[in-house]
Amino acid sequence: MPVIDSRYGIYIKDSKPVKVCQWIDCPDAEIGYEDRKMKMCARCNVVRYCSKSCQRLDWSEHKLYCQISPIMDIAEWMERHESLFRWALIEGLRLRSKPSNIFQYVLLVEITRMDRLMKGVAPSPFFVESMRLKKFSDMEAFMTPDPCKDSRKIMEAGGIGQGIVVFQVSDRRPGGYTLFRFQYHDFHEKPSGEEGPSRTGWENVTMGVVNGEIPISLLSRRIEGPPDAASSK
Structure with missing residues (x-):
């Protein structure tokens, strides 16, 4: 598909x-x-x-996992989980205590098409395999000439900057494509310089919710609400 x-x-x-x-x-x-x-x-x-x-x-x-394959619209899938990926940026980049990280790192989300997995065909068209921070220099071939341009404008106005999530879609087939898509999040909040409570495992929390393994009802309301720059390890 x-x-x-x-x-x-x-x-x-x-x-x-x-x-x-x-x-x-x-x-x-x-x-x-x-x-x-x-x-x-x-x-x-x-x-x-x-x-x-x-x-x-x-x-x-x-028959244990045979289901009708979903429409594989990556834009709709990204939009559906937008608040979670925004939260992951806040947690991963530690934007409260280290706002300068937004000028150095992107959040790389590696996903696989659900129809490429041997088991577990599910209503969600994509499965998150991993999430990690990557330096801008490591993603240079896929980034715009100046990925920090919008961040500097926001910073000049008193905000933190623009966080970037990069989605890498693997085809899992010999000679298959690798697709890169970007999601941008503007943080106009002023950096506080205060370190909040350490929140570990932000990667596993985000992947668990997106992959349907953790009910959203069990998580803090802070994920769906306005970003509060909570920090991670």
Whole structure:
């Protein structure tokens, strides 16, 4: 299933799928499927089989996660979780005590298309694999010539600056694409210089909520409210 970006009207064509039968005990696995015509599961449009026999034999396992694939709109997915990624920027960059970090780092979020995972096809079209801070210099090939331009304008007006979240979408296929998308967050709040309570594990909290593993109701209301520059380790 191709990825779309409704914000920019972009349609990203699927890379050519690898020919492999989903049934783990397929008798033809050793000789390969180069000259075989593969059939895709009509319900989830994710897994493929070399024969109806293999599909029947694999059904007891596949039925546990066979679901209709969601529309893979990366712009809609990013917007849905925007407040969480903003919160992660505040926590990861420690914007209360070290506002200068906004001029040095971006938040890199590595995600995988849900239909590329062997298990767990779910209503969410993307799965967050990892989150970490990266220096601007490490992302130079994908950034604008002056990524801090807007940050300086906000800083001159008394604010902290503009935080950047970079989403790297892996295709998980040989020769498949790697897509980069950006999300910008303006912080007009004045830096306080005060260190708040240490909040560890901001990466796991954000990934847990986005991936549906942690109910949003269990988290602090501060995540959904205005940013308060709470700090992390």
